[in-house]
Amino acid sequence: MHHHDHDDHHDNHLTPIEARVKALETILTEKGLIDPAAIDAIVDTYETKIGPRNGAAVVARAWADPAFAGWLAGDATAAIASLGYTGRQGEHMRAVFNTPETHNLVVCTLCSCYPWSVLGLPPVWYKAPAYRSRAVIDPRGVLAEFGVALPEERKIRVWDSTAELRYLVVPERPAGTEGMDEAALAALVTRDSMIGTGLALSPEARP
Structure with missing residues (x-):
C-alpha cells in the first residue's frame, strides 16, 4: 500500500x-x-469515444422513444445490444430509471464490476472501499459529497453490481429539453448520472 x-x-x-x-x-x-x-x-x-458516449446514446434514445424505454426496462441487455453496444464478457445489463420519487445509485461491494462497453473507464473512486461501503450505509451522504442534494422524501435505492449483472441508471430527463434531438439529449448525459452519483445536465449547463 x-x-x-x-x-x-x-x-x-x-x-x-x-x-x-x-x-x-x-x-x-x-x-x-x-x-x-x-x-x-x-x-x-x-x-x-465508446465509453460514456455509448451509455449516453442509450439514455437519449430512452428519453426520446417510449417504446425503447419500455424495452430497456424489460430487457436492457437486448435493448442496448440493438444499438450496437455489447459487453465483452457478455454480462447482463439492467436499467434502473430515476423518477421524482426514487433515485438509483450503483455500487459494487465485492468487486469492481463495471460495464466498460457502455460507461467507459471506471472512475477511480468507484473501486475505492470507502465509496463501496459508504454508498450502502449512507447513500444520501455520499450523494451530497458529489453535489447531488436530493429532497428528503426522495427514496434512494442502491443497486449492487456483480460480474453477471451490471446496472445502468437512466437519469431523469431534464426540463427544457422538449424538441431536442437525440444527439443533443445525449450531450446532457454524464457518466456519473449513469452511475447515480450525478444528474443529467440542464440544457443551460451543456458543455
Whole structure:
C-alpha cells in the first residue's frame, strides 16, 4: 500500500487514472508487450469515444422513444445490444430509471464490476472501499459529497453490481429539453448520472 501512495505522490500532476494508466503502460512497454501508441488509442476510445458516449446514446434514445424505454426496462441487455453496444464478457445489463420519487445509485461491494462497453473507464473512486461501503450505509451522504442534494422524501435505492449483472441508471430527463434531438439529449448525459452519483445536465449547463 505504501508503494502505491508513493507513486500517487510522485505523479501528483496527473489525475489518479492517468497515473495508473501511465504506470501500467510503462511496465507493459518495458516488457515489450505493447506499443504505447496502441494503448493510447484504446484508452482514448474507452474514455471518450465508446465509453460514456455509448451509455449516453442509450439514455437519449430512452428519453426520446417510449417504446425503447419500455424495452430497456424489460430487457436492457437486448435493448442496448440493438444499438450496437455489447459487453465483452457478455454480462447482463439492467436499467434502473430515476423518477421524482426514487433515485438509483450503483455500487459494487465485492468487486469492481463495471460495464466498460457502455460507461467507459471506471472512475477511480468507484473501486475505492470507502465509496463501496459508504454508498450502502449512507447513500444520501455520499450523494451530497458529489453535489447531488436530493429532497428528503426522495427514496434512494442502491443497486449492487456483480460480474453477471451490471446496472445502468437512466437519469431523469431534464426540463427544457422538449424538441431536442437525440444527439443533443445525449450531450446532457454524464457518466456519473449513469452511475447515480450525478444528474443529467440542464440544457443551460451543456458543455
